[in-house]
Amino acid sequence: MTDRWLTFDCYGTLVDWRTGMAAALAGLGPAAPTVLDGYHRAELEIEAHGWRPYREVLREGLRLAAGRAGVDPGDVDAFVRAWPAMPVFADAGEALCAVRADGWKVGIITNCDEDLFAATAEYLPVEPDLVVTAERVRSYRPALAHFATFASETGATRDNWLHVGTSWIHDVLPAARMGIRSIWTDRDHTGHPPGLATVRLDSLEMLPAAVALAAARG
Template identity: 25%
Template sequence: MSALPGVKALVFDTFGTVVDWRSGIARDARTFLAKHKRDDIDPLGFADAWRKKYQPAMEAVRSGKRPFTRLDVLHRENLDALLADHGISAGKAELDWLNRAWHRLDPWPDAIPGLLRLRAKHFLAPLSNGNILLLANMAKRAGIPWDAVLGAEAAQAYKPQREAYTRTAEILGLEPGEVALVAAHNGDLAAARKAGLKTAFVLRSHEHGPDQATDLRADSDWEAIVGSFEELADRLGC
């Protein structure tokens, strides 16, 4: 018996759930910082500081203060601010390269083996706040087998806004309850459930490094609670 009866499409939070953004950003930040002789800046701290500007930037869109703006643009504005904080100036090509570090993140080890199994029985798509190009370049580089690239840009709304979930189901031609969100973040799952989607929690205990304090357990009775995408495939009989 499947843990998600009636579910036809699985949609995935991406940063933290499918890919390890912190190590990936730190890897490319290290190269950039070394070139600028700023070995005094910890690349992992740089990654955390860049990511910290993510929610406030999206909040400006969610609140209606600015029109929908894709994440590549928000990431770039945040990068400019972060570099200004550190007194670093760099050329356009270099900044474009560093900003695209978000396109070059590596999946957690279980992600692709699990997705390849899940794909046989389900339609798979990211439901990420990343923009289409970011997610598509990431998938092309890492071999992530999405059936379509969805998310905030396709829905023109940032999670956890209700429309991000409901418009994704609509694009898929499905009722919300025929779609399940897979995510490592309880807050994302709570918003998805409120919008009518089914929910699957996957534990990613090192997304924020060894001292992670959040999302170390399921906060609610999500329909599936697993430790990896492979375990999710087991639970769904794939």
């Protein structure tokens, strides 16, 4: 029997990246939300220039975002140090256990370093069957190296592979370019067009039903 694969983005989808990073910026006071929003843009800019260790991206992105907000970033290692303490979303555990019980294999596709993911993996409710990090492929999504590597190592195709992610840019868009069906967990209600995703959800609470629906849309 052919394996059925669900790949997940980790940070933002399974793990509450925003809450964890906001806590790391608490010392910046009222400027913290502006710096955090600016970090998202800065990270994309830095990663577009090619792979470098994600720890460096975190440091440089924080420095750049704080500078644009007109504040002193303080401890530029704040994001790196806060990484292991980022909380897993409350809805992630039951969702992951349910799809694993339904016979799906679980893969993780993430834009971070091996050691940073290892610190998070201790808190995930299931052990992934395969993990593809940016450090492994020397690339950052939305480039397709993560997806191509996963396909090469597993033999997965659009017939037996669904991708689940929160970021329209990092998850929905590259999955569509690969011809892979996707489940968009639009936790942030970004307003991006939903048409590229096979199914759109607000959270992972209804993931098993969404997986069944997306799998049926061959």
